[in-house]
Amino acid sequence: MASVQGTPQLTKYEIHDVLRNRRRTWVLEQLQQTRKPISLRELSEKVAAVETGETPPPRNIRESVYNSLHQTHLPKLDELGIVEYHVDRKIVAQAERFQQVTLYMEVVSADDVTWATYYLTVGVVALIVITLSNVRFPVFAALSATEWAILFFALLGLSALYQRVSHESIYLDVLRPRDND
Template identity: 90%
Template sequence: MASVQRTPQLTKYEIHDVLRNKRRTWVLEQLQQTRKPIPLRELSEQVAAVETGETPPPRNIRESVYNSLHQTHLPKLDELGIVEYHVDRKIVAQAEGFHQVTLYMEVVSADDVTWATYYLAVGCVTLVVITLSSVGLPVFAALSVTGWSILFFALFALSALYQRVSHESIYLDVLHFRDDD
């Protein structure tokens, strides 16, 4: 398979087809969480653990997951340019098309918050604080509306910068992996 160099836009149908299979979705979640290339054996064990809810998962399930990833799912994801699957090295990494799919599946752990929810919360807090400051409520009036606006604008800007840098580091990890070939 050794990674087909394909980076055109994926269609919504292709993305839906990828995400409708739980094992493929779990592969993408694992790659998004680790942000680094993963050996197939480790990936299949993680997917089997998610599938069964057992750690370690039963051997027969691990083998079944390993075989289906190796023979079906990873070649399909590689062909679409979503992952790079190096059959000879049994290594899986994010490819350039990876982010086209993850736009449709923001992966968040149970105790985490999505970026959309974070920005919504900051926006609501900003609105409340600026409103309370403008009506002169003592605690909030200590800083002018302009002061609060600058403070929250800076928070939005720093948050966006952090989000951008963290996503860029994922992309750079993938490029570094590609250069090792």
């Protein structure tokens, strides 16, 4: 395991270099989902399943993923302080810099719609609906412009709350000091 205590944050180049490889990205996604240490065997099986779209993945693919993770990807992620890879026990866990990289992954949701795009869309739809309500367009005139505005503000507020809660662990983990194990 590499020690990165007291070293600066990862550069954008290092983060992009990590994320440009699909297997490394899938490793980070699996660790983000499990939030606990995982064996190399289980991790390689999950990455192979994502890679092939088959469950269980073919044995030769599992072995290929296992070997590439063990020999290349996990040592690189460990050296950068993103994961802790215990070679002797073949256990992988999140490390000190894990959240720095996953913040880049969180910008876009699984549906490839950014939160910025979502909020912009809600704002434009709200503007159109409120305008249609003001000109008494059928269906939209059922509520006043003020009532529509209140509904859209509530939607924006609930959306922001959902975004905050669903990403709370990311925000807190970045601020929380890690124990040195």
